[in-house]
Amino acid sequence: MAKKQTAGRDRLGNLAPKFAELNDDVLFGQVWSREAQLSARDRSMITIAALFSAGLYPQLKSHLVLGKEHGITKAEAVEIATQLAFYCGWPKAWSVFPMIEEVYGSTDGEEGHVLSCFPIGEKNNAFAKYFIGQSYLAPVSTQQLPVFNVTFEPACRNNWHVHHAKSGGGQMLICVSGRGWYQAWGEAARELHPGDVVNIPAGVKHWHGAAKDSWFQHLAIEVPGEESSTEWCEAVADEEYRKLD
Numbered sequence: 111m112a113k114k115q116t117a118g119r120d121r122l123g124n125l126a127p128k129f130a131e132l133n134d135d136v137l138f139g140q141v142w143s144r145e146a147q148l149s150a151r152d153r154s155m156i157t158i159a160a161l162f163s164a165g166l167y168p169q170l171k172s173h174l175v176l177g178k179e180h181g182i183t184k185a186e187a188v189e190i191a192t193q194l195a196f197y198c199g200w201p202k203a204w205s206v207f208p209m210i211e212e213v214y215g216s217t218d219g220e221e222g223h224v225l226s227c228f229p230i231g232e233k234n235n236a237f238a239k240y241f242i243g244q245s246y247l248a249p250v251s252t253q254q255l256p257v258f259n260v261t262f263e264p265a266c267r268n269n270w271h272v273h274h275a276k277s278g279g280g281q282m283l284i285c286v287s288g289r290g291w292y293q294a295w296g297e298a299a300r301e302l303h304p305g306d307v308v309n310i311p312a313g314v315k316h317w318h319g320a321a322k323d324s325w326f327q328h329l330a331i332e333v334p335g336e337e338s339s340t341e342w343c344e345a346v347a348d349e350e351y352r353k354l355d
């Protein structure tokens with residue numbers, strides 16, 4: 111979803127209040143938000159191309175930041191600059207690559223994403239057969255209460271599964287980055303954002319994962335229980351997943 115903008119009022123509210131109002135309420139409030147016509151990510155890409163072409167670098171940097179929030183990956187940003195170099199000028203790409211580095215960071219994970227203060231960890235190969243798409247697993251705590259940071263690439267999600275326990279048990283998810291979904295069997299899917307907490311009782315069939323167009327990261331906490339185990343079931347049907355925006 112397009113991010114609500116207050117940049118106009120924040121930066122120009124005193125000097126140019128009408129411009130600030132048009133920027134925040136009309137350009138962003140009415141044009142950028144028309145996602146049925148063109149997604150926020152697509153709008154970011156064309157805006158980046160326009161600013162790149164015109165050499166408007168301070169605005170371009172702001173739009174690289176916004177594009178990242180709209181789901182453009184570092185690899186995609188690099189690809190955009192590579193292609194635009196041919197249409198707009200080679201030196202412009204030289205100017206823009208360091209900006210991409212600044213926006214996305216250079217000490218990031220394998221896929222070029224800095225998502226949160228928690229590590230991304232390794233490819234989650236051990237559980238890959240229970241996931242669609244690539245996920246990553248990083249142990250955050252291995253003492254007292256095991257806590258893992260799970261990272262999902264866009265459209266990655268786990269299969270339906272059940273955390274069983276004779277008593278206690280279940281799972282808690284604490285969302286730390288990106289946008290994702292949680293769905294319990296027979297219920298509507300719940301959209302997840304950083305700061306959201308999901309309490310999953312033992313015995314409830316469910317899945318969790320990223321939105322189609324966004325990376326997603328949650329801490330997974332295994333709630334202590336008697337005779338706990340996880341039962342993996344069928345994959346989330348593509349046509350059901352695709353309905354989620």
Ligand code: MN
Nearest residue numbers: 271273281310
């Ligand atoms: Mn689970």
